[in-house]
Amino acid sequence: MESLERDLSCPVCLEMFNKPVLLLPCQHNLCRHCAEDILTNMGGWARYGGSFKCPTCRDQITLGRQGLDGLKRNILVETIIESYRVAQSAGIKTAPPGGGAYCRDHKDERVNLYCVTDERPICGLCVIGQHNQHNIIELQTIFKEKKEKIETEMNRLQQKNSDMSKEMSDIQATLRIIEVSLLNTKAKLLSECESLITLINERKDALVEKLEKEQRESSRTLREQIASRQTRLDKSKKTAAWVEDMLGKKDVAQFIQVRSSALDRADRATTSSPADDDFGSALRARRTAAASALERIERTTAALLDDASDYRSPSSYRTTSALDRANSALERGSSALERTSALLEGRRAERTERASAILGTERDRDRDRDRNESLSTSSRHDDIDTSAMSLLSRKIGLTGSFVDNSWPGLLFRLDPKTAHRDLKLTNGNLTVEWDPDYDIDVEDSVERFLGYSVAVLGDKAISSGRHYWEIDVSESRTYRIGVCSRDAQRDSIIGNTEDGWVLRRNAREYTLRHDVNSPVRLAMQHDLDKIGILLDYNRGELAFYNADIGLRLHTLKAHFVSPICPAFSLWDGVVTVVSGCPWPDFLLN
Structure with a gap:
């Protein structure tokens, strides 16, 4: 109905056509009184001719001498309007095209057209006024065009809002991941720091206890020697005084009677005991042992400082100088005792010469x-x-x-052709050190371990018999020690596959591994310093020992189908092979 009402509306007054309805030569309709208003505004006369433009199609309408009376009435439109009004007499009148908006130039006229030139809505009277030569289109046409454009912009805006919402969701998810990761990293860092602090305190207590023990033993030995020398010196002085007193007596008979006693006492005072004769060599041996102990302590301290390099304080650098001063003090004390011993020997020799001249x-x-x-x-x-x-x-x-010993150990060295680029072999290929900055100048080959498998094999392949060897692991806290197939994959970590059997240490945790799904955890009260490995190839047994105390840790059962080699993998410190060592007593008994 709105479409019919729009078609029956005058393009000038925007109201339903009022009788009489004139039919223009361009076949558009116009209310007579609206046509009269147009001619009056243009200075023409409704009855005597004139011309104006059609408000709908903009065609020029030329009137004859009869003016508007010369135009035909559109009886059909009038009849339709009359029928429409009868049908809608009980209904509500819809708004004309343009809604309830009025023209700003003609306050009583509703807008029903659009001026493209000025980009604003206008009424029918504006067409014959200031918008006479402008580009005019129907309001519904521009409405559809503008609406489609706005809808397009709205869709783009909604899509942009959707994209921004998705980006915000992604950012929020990333933020949550970062927060969780930071919390986990912080917890791990605190745990590692606590472990490191505990390790440092334990090493500190051990070093202090070892130094104090060395000091007590050295002090006790030196004090015993000083006390023994002082006792002998006092006795020697008494003997010398007694002999001088005897020499001053004039009674020859009395001198002859006490001669033998004087001789014995002089000999006992001047003759040194085997312990005194060996005191110089014992003192030098003691000083050498103390220096060796201090050197071991220095190496242990240096290794500890390397472990805690990220947390090192300036006071840590004074440890070596303090040990040097302690060693120097021990040497000065030993030299002083040697000088005292030499002085006593000189005095004893002098008294001996005097007594010899008398006693014959x-x-x-x-x-x-x-x-x-x-x-x-x-x-x-x-x-x-x-x-x-x-x-x-x-x-x-x-x-x-x-x-x-008729049971020699396995004699082998580390094979440099298999060593990972982060491993440095020294000591005649008996020592392997983890050094990520080390880069050997050789080409990669199928024998070299690569990637995360930081490993090296021994240069002997075993296919039968019983064999024993030892490994010094006192300077490493992260390693894998054992055996693996000579043809093991070079990019797989030993012990994580079916062709490797190892003892793994990670900080304070010890596990036996053969295939990643079957670890065996060992309960260790103390860290291992030296590991013994006994391999029985024919029986399929691989036993691990604490070589320092002869304690068997565990025996792995295996089925060896190909030659195997001693295998070593480490990510920290230094590991040394004790090659060719004889079988220990705890295996022979």
Whole structure:
């Protein structure tokens, strides 16, 4: 109905056509009174001709002498309007085209056209006025065009809002991930710091205890020697005073009677015991042992400082100088004791010469007897030293004349062709050090371990028999020690596949690994310093030992189908192979 009402509306007054309705030559309709208003505004006369433009199509309408009376009435439109009004008499009148807006130039006229030139809505009277020569289109046409454009912009805006919402969701998700990651990283950092602090405190306590033990032993030995020398010096002084007093007596008979007693006392005062004769060498040996202990402590301290390099303070750099001062003080104390010993020896020799001049050749005869007894005593001491050396040799596993061992260990070295580029081989290819800055100048090959598999193999392949070797791991906290197939994949971590069997340490955690899905955790009260490995290829057994105390840690059962090699993988510190060592007593018993 709105469309019909729009078609029956006058383009000038925007109201329903009023009788009479004139039919223009361009076939558009116009209310007569609206046509009269147009001619009046143009200065023409409705009854005597004139011309004007059609408000709808802009065609020029020329009137004859009869003016508007010469135009035909559109009886059909009038009839339709009359019927429409009868049909709608009980209804509500819809708004004309243009809605309820009025023209700003003609206050009583509703807008029904659009001036493209001025870009604003106008009424029918504006067409014959200031917008006479402008580009005029219907209001509905521009409405559809503007509406479509606005709808397009609205769709683009909604799409942009949707994209921005999605971006905000992504940013919020990323923010949550970052926050969770930061919390996890912070917790891990705090845990690692606590572990490092605990390790430093433990190492500090151990070093302090070791230094104090060395100090106590050194002080006790030196004090015993000083006390023994002081006692002998006091006795020697008393003997010298007694001999001088005897020499001053004039009674010859009395002198002859006490001669033998004077000779014995002088000999006992001037003859040194085997312990005193060996004091110089014992002191030098003690000083050498102390220096060796200090050197071990320095190495341990240096390794500890390397572990805590990121948290090192200026005071840490003074540790070495403090150990040097302690060593120097020990050397000065030893030198002072040697000088004291030399002074005492000089005084004893002087008294001996004086007593020899008085007592004659009998002293020489008695000294020969005492020397024979001393040699016998020294011989007994030599036997004890030899037994101690033999026991020590068995303890540390030396080969040579002290130990007759018919079970030699596996003799091998590390194979540089298999070493990962982050591993540095030294000590005749017996020591491997993790050094990520180290870059060997060789080409990669199929034998070299790559990627995350930071490993190296021994240069001996085992396909039968029983074999034993040891590894010093005291300077590493992250390693994998064991065996793997000679043809193991070079980009797979040993122990994570079916062709590798290892003991793994990560900080304080020890596990045995063969295939990533079957780890065996070991409960360790103390860190391992030396690991012993016993391989029985034919029985398919691989046993791990604490080589320092002879304790078996665990035995892995395996089925070896190809030659295997000793395998080493580490991400921290230094590991040294003890190659060719004899089988220890705890395996032979």
